[in-house]
Amino acid sequence: MSTHVLQLMRKGCTMLQNVRLLKWCRYYGIFAGWNLLHGFPGETTEDYRRQLDVLKRITHLQPPEVGTRVQLDRFAPYYTEQSRFPIDEIRPLAGYRYIYPSGVDLDKIANFFDCRMNDTVPEESHRETLEWVDIWRRRWSSERPDSLIYWRTPEALFIEAKRGETRRKYIIDGPTALTYEYCSETMRTVAQVRRHLQFHARHDEFDDSEISELLEDLCCKGLMLSEAGRYLSLAVPKSPSWFSANYGVDIPAAVAGRPRFVMAKGGSAWSPNKSRRRRAVSRSKYSRSGWLRRTSTRASER
Numbered sequence: 001m002s003t004h005v006l007q008l009m010r011k012g013c014t015m016l017q018n019v020r021l022l023k024w025c026r027y028y029g030i031f032a033g034w035n036l037l038h039g040f041p042g043e044t045t046e047d048y049r050r051q052l053d054v055l056k057r058i059t060h061l062q063p064p065e066v067g068t069r070v071q072l073d074r075f076a077p078y079y080t081e082q083s084r085f086p087i088d089e090i091r092p093l094a095g096y097r098y099i100y101p102s103g104v105d106l107d108k109i110a111n112f113f114d115c116r117m118n119d120t121v122p123e124e125s126h127r128e129t130l131e132w133v134d135i136w137r138r139r140w141s142s143e144r145p146d147s148l149i150y151w152r153t154p155e156a157l158f159i160e161a162k163r164g165e166t167r168r169k170y171i172i173d174g175p176t177a178l179t180y181e182y183c184s185e186t187m188r189t190v191a192q193v194r195r196h197l198q199f200h201a202r203h204d205e206f207d208d209s210e211i212s213e214l215l216e217d218l219c220c221k222g223l224m225l226s227e228a229g230r231y232l233s234l235a236v237p238k239s240p241s242w243f244s245a246n247y248g249v250d251i252p253a254a255v256a257g258r259p260r261f262v263m264a265k266g267g268s269a270w271s272p273n274k275s276r277r278r279r280a281v282s283r284s285k286y287s288r289s290g291w292l293r294r295t296s297t298r299a300s301e302r
Contacts, residue, residue, distance in 0.1 A: 001036070002051040003227060008040040009070075010077060015054060016187050016232050019225060022061040027236050032062050036133060038126050039069035041086050041119040048121065052129050055136065057222050057234060059163055060148040063136040067129065072113040079113065086118035139164065148223075150180070150235040157181060159223060159235050170223065175201055176214060180223070180233050183215075187230035190215065 003014045025032040038048065072078055078085055092110035100106065139146050150159040157177035159170040172180060175197050182188060182196045193215070194206045215231045218224040225232050 001054045002047040004047050005038070005040055005043055005051070008042050009037070014227065015051075016225060016227050016230060019054070019058055019061070019234070020186060020232060022058065023232075023234065023236060026061050034062075034064050036064040036067040036129070037070045038067070038129075039117055039120050041117050043119075043121055045121050045125050048125055048129055052132060054225060055129065055132055057225060059136050059139060059146040060234075060236065063140050064133060067126070067133045069123075070117075072115045074111045074113070078115075078117075087115050088118070089114075089116040091115070148235045149238040150184075150233075151238040152177070152181065161222070161235075163222075170221070175206075179211070179214060180218065180235075183224065183231050184233040184235070184237065187232045189229055189231075193231075 001015050001018060003016075006013060006015065006018075022032055022034075024030075072087070072090065078087055079090075082090065091114050092106040093112045093114055096106045096110050100109070144162075146164065147160070147162045150157060152158070156171050156173040157180060159172070159180075161168045161170070178197060178200055179193050182193060188196075190208050190211050193211050194208060197206050197211075215224065215226065218233075219226050219231070223234055225234060
């Protein structure tokens with residue numbers, strides 16, 4: 001859950017993409033088996049400090065199966081391109097000696113290896129993260145796991161957060177609600193949010209600094225995550241009809257990989273229901289003056 005560490009692993013994805021995957025797996029009831037790895041040359045303590053902050057915000061999503069140091073496997077880049085990485089003392093796992101006769105060249109047949117990876121952070125740096133993963137897994141398997149859900153009404157959008165013993169409810173409306181739901185499907189930039197608000201709320205313009213302030217406030221409340229100027233809402237839609245309401249596609253078809261989308265020019269998805277939904281958005285209640293102040297989140301703790 002660190003983009004820099006994922007780059008060191010050559011995963012080809014980012015932290016936000018991984019969180020988005022877990023979020024929609026949670027929504028559709030799909031099991032996501034994944035591990036939290038560390039011990040990569042080039043990693044930093046800052047990588048894992050930020051990662052821990054992310055992990056504490058997504059306990060309503062499926063936890064990793066295990067948190068552990070990376071293992072060297074045959075055919076992995078760390079093995080096939082050993083000269084490019086600060087890795088030495090490569091040797092087959094000790095257990096192979098008890099399986100094969102002494103005359104077998106274990107270096108040629110082994111698939112798993114021990115090694116020393118240099119330029120890594122001390123193992124102690126991962127202690128707090130591994131302890132948190134244990135807490136997360138216990139909560140997840142309890143009778144009342146953590147949850148972060150939202151639902152909407154014609155007047156407002158409601159968010160309910162349960163993390164451990166802490167419960168909070170948020171009520172947001174106006175452009176704030178439009179922004180939060182727009183960032184629910186996938187990550188959005190400030191510019192994308194501004195265009196979305198201008199289209200739906202019919203304002204001539206929104207100030208990027210005000211939008212950034214709003215998005216950062218939602219991040220501080222633990223309701224969104226951000227990275228590299230992109231924002232993702234963390235709450236999972238409560239209603240199973242969310243996808244159908246937004247895209248005119250029923251859930252079974254979407255899960256089966258057969259969404260009835262028409263791909264418009266530029267790769268954007270379109271459905272007949274989407275245009276009707278846009279026309280149905282009420283624009284009369286949005287006014288330019290003081291929109292940020294009036295649409296700030298209201299939280300109550302029980």
